[in-house]
Amino acid sequence: MNARPGTALVTGASSGIGAAYAARLAAQGWDTVLVARRAQRLDDLARRLRAETATTVETVVADLSEPDDVARVARRAADDGVGFLLNNAGINGYGPFAGLDPGLMTKVLHVNVLAVTALARAVVPAMLERGRGTLVNVASQLAFAGSLPPDPLPERAVYGGTKGYVVTFTRTLAAELAGTRLRVQVLCPGLTATEFHRSRGDEPVPGREQSVHEEGGMPVDQVVEASLAALDTGQVVCVPGLADPAPVAGLAEAERAIRAAARRGGS
Ligand SMILES: NC(=O)c1ccc[n+]([C@@H]2O[C@H](COP(=O)([O-])OP(=O)(O)OC[C@H]3O[C@@H](n4cnc5c(N)ncnc54)[C@H](OP(=O)(O)O)[C@@H]3O)[C@@H](O)[C@H]2O)c1
Secondary structure, eight states, X not given: OOOOOOEXXXXXXXXXXXXXXXXXXXXXXXXXXXXXXXXXXXXXHXXXXXXXXXXXXXXXXXXXXXXXXXXXXXHHHHSSOEEEEEEOOOOOOOSOGGGOOHHXXXXXXXXXXXXXXXXXXXHHHHHHHHTOEEEEEEOOTHHHHTXXXXXXXXXXXXXXXXXHHHHHHHHHHHHHHBTBSEEEXXXXXXXXXXXXXXXXXXXXXXXXXXXXXXXXOBOHHHHHHHHHHHHHHTOSEEOTXXXXXXXXXXXXXXXXXXXXXXXXXXX
16 A cells, blocks of 8 residues: 655645645645635635545635734644645735835735745754655746846836745755755746736635636646656756756856855955
8 A cells, every 4th residue: 555645735725836736736645735815715626636536635724924824824834744845825016116015015025935934944844854855935937037128027026036035045945955855946937827917916816716817828737747847856946848957057057156256356
């Protein structure tokens, strides 16, 4: 009899990449903890996964822009054998920086940065103790390309900044944990066919059924597939659709050159 893989906690499981990833993990036998604000969406997905996979599915309704909710989810993440954390919940808060609502700006930072970091901090110690575990943080290709000419996307300095944080945080943590048996990945999708652009993130997208924004993009299953394949090969930076790994390898080369130059100082 095959051992069950354990429990996976997925934030932003009520739609898009998170819902698809949770379904894929459940199909692999993972018990799941589904986290988001929309209780009905989580309940619908949980019912489907229980019926299709006979795994245990728990739902946790939480607003990850609220510190108390983050702390509650972190407590759940820290106990009872969470062996896979998908830090996926994210909001965009798009809009010209000078006019950005300070409340929305704070929410973007809370959901995209603080919650990701707090939940990673909650699971890593137990994973190290058990000698295994997987952490996938969802960033965006905008972490790299955010400063390129904006069209056709809206203004996005804060969003791009948060995703840059997720890339640097995850790559640096992966380096720190190299040599352990933890798998650490930052998933950097390009435009993906989800509800993402239907809300700036202050309020959830309404409706019981999942929808897709008008911009289209890569199907969610391809994003999940790319992430799982990269976990198998140990790739830390996963950019779905990027067939040639040279640009990602080039990042490290550029960083080494910058570090060497900065050490030499002057001229
Ligand atoms: N779609 C794209 O083009 C694209 C491209 C690159 C990266 N990404 C990243 O992919 C990740 C998933 O986004 P998606 O494309 O799948 O979009 P999505 O369909 O809008 O899903 C976002 C998920 O995050 C959850 N969420 C949002 N605010 C939350 C909060 N305050 N507390 C708890 N959960 C919250 C949403 O659930 P509730 O509303 O129910 O809370 C939803 O489940 C995000 O981190 C996003 O930045 C997306």
